[in-house]
Amino acid sequence: MDIPLRKDVIGATSQDGAESLQKESRVGGLTAELPTVYPAKARSVPDGLASVGVASLHIMARLGSPTAEPVKHRLDSGADITLISLDQYETLPEKPPLRQGLRMKLYHLTGDATILGYIKTTMYVASDCGRTLGFEVEAYVVKNMRVPILLGEDFQVTYELGILRDAEAGTRVTVGKTGYTILASSSTSDDLGFECRYAHMAQSFVRRKAPQRVKAKTRARLKRAGPPPVRAEEDTIIPAGAAWMVKIGGPFSGRSDWLVEGLVLSQEDGSIMAAPTTWIKTTDPRIPIANPSGSPWIIKAGDI
Structure with missing residues (x-):
């Protein structure tokens, strides 16, 4: 049985909502099981085709200067860190110096891509209301990366970015509690050319086993991935x-x-x-x- 969403529960905090549901469910001192709520789907596709038409999101932004050429900044919640290709770094109007540091030892890439260092710069984005927003970005410069910029979880968590999806009005990126929103569009399914992994600090005997584990996981990933894109x-x-x-x-x-x-x-x-x-x-x-x-x-x- 489909149950409509309660308006008095929507908008409450998760704790308030849980307490409200607990109060509703008590009948004669006993806890009654509440029926399951099934939210309506925004899109319907034939069986086996749920992934058709679904692609990663990007926003258009200017890197390094408010007057720079806008480029696609891909939003990727599957990457821990923010990355910029060496080619894109070379086009920055005022190239920030490459930095080396302890953090460089915590990350490694599989494939033929290599990290050259990291930079700190500013990203400029036009919000829906026309106001330009400036974000400080720390990005690792990667050689042989096939997309210009990939905004990782570190950037998205820092600014509390959220996603508002609407099948009719389009997708928006929310910026924390500021009230500003940014138009987002679907990206083509770009092949990065590598897989980014997080490497934890470990004892020496664990580090000796790391290459074998990476190779095994890579083989398993390629087996699951199926045919590559065209x-x-x-x-x-x-x-x-x-x-x-x-x-x-x-x-x-x-x-x-x-x-x-x-x-x-x-x-x-x-x-x-x-x-x-x-x-x-x-x-x-x-x-x-x-x-x-x-x-x-x-x-x-x-x-x-």
Whole structure:
């Protein structure tokens, strides 16, 4: 049985809500079991397709200067630390010096990426009300990282960033108790090129075992991950209100046909880009991508 959410309980603190529910549940000195509440879904998809159309979030921000070119800052709750690619660091208008310190010994990366040091700079973001917000950022500079900036849990916890999702009005990032919100958009599923791990300080015999554990976990992760993402092979312009066959590339060896999962991505201007789930032949791998907006889109070679 579906039970509507109680308005007198919503908005109370978790402790107040728990006490209220306990009082309601006592009947004749005995504790009665309350029925389960089932919140309504904001989106419905066929069975087995819950992940279709879901991608990580990003915000547009300027790094290092309020007049710098805005770039995508990806929000990633799965990363402990904030990272910036070496290429993006080199483009900063006023490059802060690379620092080395004790914290550098606490982190390591798997893959061919390497940490060069960390920097402290300022990130500037336009809020929904038009006010520019400035955030102090401590970010580790990473060589061979494929995304410009990844805002980790350290940054999100420091400023108490939250996510407000609305299927119709779009997604917003809340900034603590300030009342400011920031528009967020769906990102393409960028492959970072590495996995970031947290390395705890340990005894020497534990450290000797660490490489074996990392290799074992990496093998297990790759086994669970399934087929890697595909990328656009060439720059493609999709006219407004049209669908275009986009040539893609990927590790297709071993089979003559593949199933490429569909995806729906929202853009900063509120428009969307959609690609259906498609069977492809490795002899001519192409997928249809629709542009229902009123302006042309450009897909760059290497985009996922």
